Amino acid sequence: MADERMPRGLVVLLGCASAVVVVTGLRIAAWLVTPVLLALVVVIAVHPVRTALRRRGVPAWLGTVATVAAVYGVIVLFGLVVVVSGARLGELLPDYVERGRELLAHGADVLDRVTGEPGSLRALVESVDTARVLSSVGALLGGLTGVTTNLVFLLALLLFLSVDDMGARLAELSADRPGVAEALRGFAVRTRRYLVVTTVFGLAIAVADTAALWAMGVPLAVLWGLLSFVTNYVPNIGFLLGLAPPAVLALLEHGGRRALLVCAVYVVVNFVGQSLVQPRFAGGAVGLSTTAAFVALVFWGWVLGPLGMLLAVPATLLVGAVLVDVDPRASWVAALVRAPTRRG
Template identity: 25%
Template sequence: MTCGFLKFVVGQFAPVLAGLALHFVPVAFYLIPIHGVAPFKMKTRVQASFINVSPGAMFLCTAAQKQGTRYRPTALDRETKREVILEMHRLETLSRIAMIVIAVIAVVAALSQVESLLAPVVLALVVGIVLSPISDAWEKRGLSPVWGALTSLVISLMIAVLLVLVIQPVVSELMRQAPKVMDDMRSTIIHMRHMFQGIQDASKEVSDAITPATDGAKDGGGNGDKSAVPDAKDLVMLAPSIIAQALIYVGALFFFQLSRGEIYNWIAKHLAEPSSRGATAARLRKAETRVSRYFLTITVVNGGLGLAVGVAMQLIGLPNAPLWGLVAFLINYILYLGPAALIIALGFAGVATFDGVRVILPPLIYIVLNATEAQFVTPAAIGRQMRLNPLLVFLSLTFGIWLWGPLGGIVAIPLLLWALVLTNSLPDPKSEPEQKLEAD
């Protein structure tokens, strides 16, 4: 009797109980954390109740269906479901951003760890892209690509040797003149202290800060020079690493020049959709052509700047004027940071060579010549559409130097330009007249 009465009650009230349970399950999740994990928002518990349905709720839904009733979601349920979907999309976006950040950190750490292996390879690829017109010229004449690869290799090695031969005497001269420069700076500061008595305290602090360094240079000048210049033991220890990196560079440059077309086709085949493989390969070749054309034009401009600097330094009587012109030509490839370093070096050379107001002539002349080149000559030569964003240039240089030192600064600008051209971030000067006609 009792069992029959219970069955009757359950049969009559099961649909009602199921509906009440489904309506109150979200409220229960406001108070009870899901699976023992407290959500970061109270609303998330309501949202999670529609995703993580408990076995009891599933039983109630099944009981309602067996009794021939159908649960109809209310407007509140539909709104909550929409919020759940929006929350899931937001969490998915945040997870993607977190994965990208983690991937970038991992890539940067890997690049830093494999510097000795990857840096010469990247340098070889950059030089190969810049010197690609040489290989193309040999191939157009019907000769083997080997000749183009060998020519590019010889030219790059000659430039490297020339760079070492030019920089070494200048650096040695600056190091030799360092004690004299410090003495001249100390004398200048003392003279300024006598001229401006009103700033005696500030000038005294500067003089006290410089005097110990000057005395140390006087007392231990020979020891300082010996510690600054690597001795034979240091060179012997560094020789295997330098030779290994040079061999990696030579091999990577030669084989890249030998098989550029095959590499581009392989990249297009494996990294692009089947319908856009031809366009991807053509874009890679177009980026290579524009980068090489850009650096060929910049080489001519830098050559003119170096010639002007050399002549100007000769006219004012600065020693080794041709070397300074050659340094100005080479260092101008490193935008912003290269000229800034040369201004400092010319300032030291002026202090070491001249007296009085003439000490500022070398850096001042170079600033005027460099500003003229940057504001007038370069835009006229390469067009304003190929001018790079100064912030991107500065950040890429900073990142490259921080990651791989001077070598990173050398490859930063070519890689940045190649990436911008490859992603169509720089307009094509040939297509610019056509775009103007279409706009008209």
């Protein structure tokens, strides 16, 4: 009997073409996929709390209400910090813009002396329109109001996913597709482990950053501590995203030495904690190598936008559960992306 299987090259070509179509669709529907994935991750994170309440005899509806209320409370608290700090930052912007122009002019003079062309860069700096800079920053801050619509959508998703008993659905799925159900349970367990490790490290780093920034007199230390906590979920390069705003403010408020001191603190606390120590725990918890996590960061940031960088690891785990864990023939993919097993 003749072998009717398709040539391997054709299978690979069709697979790549399908992947391009799926990724393109994800980019187009990122406005929907991102909040759904974020809500799913949050529900997975708080599910053990709901289960523990039910084991203690708390009615299911009361456990759901308590869990949703707790999640909503955290989101509202984060929102209040961002809104209040953003309003304060808007008040400080005019003074900072003028100070920024002075620093740029000084830097231009230094570079002019180095290049031997006095006045060339100074003229470029003086041509900067301060009013335009202020209007651009104001528009950026005003654009934060557009998050309100997405936030309402996210809160609704959290409510619906919390009310919907996903455990019962997985139990039903196990009867017909035990392999798929087991892969999804594995995804939930690994995602929860990743969130626990990242949250514990993030809280410790955020507290240290907030205390250091407050001691150095950097404005809005609580906001930058919160930013440090959030960017801790961005693998490998998150500390750079959290470093830029406080370093710039320290430069504008206190000068270059204070800005260098802020950078030194972030290198010691954030870089060492987030980029060197944390991956050893997080990688073992989720089974992703550091390289795979970094590639996932770039890919999901490109597909889903800035929030995709925060969800890079959970999104990769979900794709792995759906495409790799359910198929024993795809185990070679897991061998390429998983964290190496320590021996000894």
